[in-house]
Amino acid sequence: MATGMPECSPALLVAAGLAVLAICSYLATIVVGRGAARYPPVVGTVFHQVYHLRRLHDYFTDLFREHATFRLLAPGRRQIYTSDTAVVEHILRTNFANYEKGASNYDKMGDLFGDGIFAVDGDKWKQQRKIASYDFSTRALRDFSGGVFNRNAAKLAHIVSGNAAAKQPMDFQALLMKATMDSIFTIAFGVDLGTLSGSDEGSRFAAAFDDASEFILLRYVDAFWKVSRFLNVGAEAALRHRIKVVDEFVYKCIRARADEMSDGNKAHDTGSKDDLLSRFILATNSDTGKVDYKYLRDIILNIVMAGKDTTAGALAWFLYMMCKHPEVQEKISKEAADAGEATSSIDDFSRSLTEEALNKMHYLHAALTETLRLYPSLPLYLFVGGVSG
Numbered sequence: 001m002a003t004g005m006p007e008c009s010p011a012l013l014v015a016a017g018l019a020v021l022a023i024c025s026y027l028a029t030i031v032v033g034r035g036a037a038r039y040p041p042v043v044g045t046v047f048h049q050v051y052h053l054r055r056l057h058d059y060f061t062d063l064f065r066e067h068a069t070f071r072l073l074a075p076g077r078r079q080i081y082t083s084d085t086a087v088v089e090h091i092l093r094t095n096f097a098n099y100e101k102g103a104s105n106y107d108k109m110g111d112l113f114g115d116g117i118f119a120v121d122g123d124k125w126k127q128q129r130k131i132a133s134y135d136f137s138t139r140a141l142r143d144f145s146g147g148v149f150n151r152n153a154a155k156l157a158h159i160v161s162g163n164a165a166a167k168q169p170m171d172f173q174a175l176l177m178k179a180t181m182d183s184i185f186t187i188a189f190g191v192d193l194g195t196l197s198g199s200d201e202g203s204r205f206a207a208a209f210d211d212a213s214e215f216i217l218l219r220y221v222d223a224f225w226k227v228s229r230f231l232n233v234g235a236e237a238a239l240r241h242r243i244k245v246v247d248e249f250v251y252k253c254i255r256a257r258a259d260e261m262s263d264g265n266k267a268h269d270t271g272s273k274d275d276l277l278s279r280f281i282l283a284t285n286s287d288t289g290k291v292d293y294k295y296l297r298d299i300i301l302n303i304v305m306a307g308k309d310t311t312a313g314a315l316a317w318f319l320y321m322m323c324k325h326p327e328v329q330e331k332i333s334k335e336a337a338d339a340g341e342a343t344s345s346i347d348d349f350s351r352s353l354t355e356e357a358l359n360k361m362h363y364l365h366a367a368l369t370e371t372l373r374l375y376p377s378l379p380l381y382l383f384v385g386g387v388s389g
């Protein structure tokens with residue numbers, strides 16, 4: 001029978017099979033075997049992450065059970081993952097200068113995060129890190145942010161207690177997301193976003209910001225995101241639209257505050273604002289006499305991003321843990337009652353929870369810390385760096 005194919009003897013097929021096997025094992029030795037001496041083992045590719053996207057944390061936990069440090073292959077590069085504290089210390093402390101977030105990261109994050117702390121390296125990162133750690137340690141900002149968190153916690157307590165009285169089910173995580181978003185936004189921009197109270201404009205901004213962050217994350221698993229961005233289709237088109245909504249709102253806040261604080265409006269008491277935006281505007285004004293709107297947008301939006309989901313996630317897991325451990329819940333409730341004022345009013349009670357009162361709540365502190373250990377708000381953290389292989 002003519003098939004158009006040359007006839008192959010079984011011996012030839014076996015020989016060819018063995019040759020392919022030999023080449024594969026040689027390549028495997030180069031990639032994995034040689035690496036075993038110097039590099040952590042390769043346990044998969046980045047495409048496995050796409051496959052396991054819906055159970056990504058479980059997937060990584062499974063891999064970390066086998067290897068404390070490992071590599072995943074990606075087109076043109078290798079990614080190293082570690083759960084080894086000695087390696088983390090090497091990267092974040094002893095050899096920090098060798099590691100950076102890198103150009104590819106900046107490429108992906110830049111459209112939303114601009115030149116903010118999460119996207120940049122080097123001097124820009126250092127400058128923002130210094131400002132952020134200095135500002136957050138000042139008495140004024142700590143008092144201001146403590147007050148903001150306290151007021152929003154009371155607002156949240158009113159909503160929860162109303163729903164409970166009406167036997168109305170509620171999505172606790174969604175409520176916490178709103179409460180932390182409102183708090184961080186006020187600390188950052190000095191404006192109440194009002195998502196807890198259902199403000200349309202604030203909720204539109206918050207939804208656009210959340211969506212945009214998710215679309216940015218998708219870029220890490222979509223090899224063709226640049227093509228989609230170029231063609232302005234799919235997730236990239238949606239991202240562009242969301243960034244527009246975010247920018248319009250943020251620039252409106254910045255312009256309004258800058259105008260209030262400008263020399264032309266002496267009636268406004270510039271010293272009375274303790275939010276980050278006012279502080280940055282004052283700092284830029286005194287340096288150059290000019291306000292760089294874009295840089296301010298980038299710096300402050302990154303801080304909003306850093307603070308809101310981490311805090312809401314930690315609190316959601318904390319409440320979950322309290323439901324699982326009613327005996328711990330009891331102890332915390334008693335500790336809070338002892339630390340605060342005995343009153344049936346939510347607002348009076350929350351006002352009585354001063355920094356001094358909170359500092360006495362050691363059991364609460366331990367329970368929160370343990371929750372963060374078991375359910376870290378940032379289970380994966382990315383950096384790119386001077387290691388090759």
Ligand code: HEM
Nearest residue numbers: 117118129132184302303306307308310311314377378381
């Ligand atoms: C439960 C709450 C939080 C957790 C678990 C958390 C965790 C983290 C982690 C693991 C990092 C990366 C490590 C590093 O770069 O040093 C980080 C970075 C950062 N966090 Fe938080 N965070 C929380 C809340 C906040 C809040 C409330 C703010 C500010 C309003 C904030 C601002 C930042 C900033 C600006 C960075 C970037 C630091 C840098 O790149 O140098 N975080 N956070």
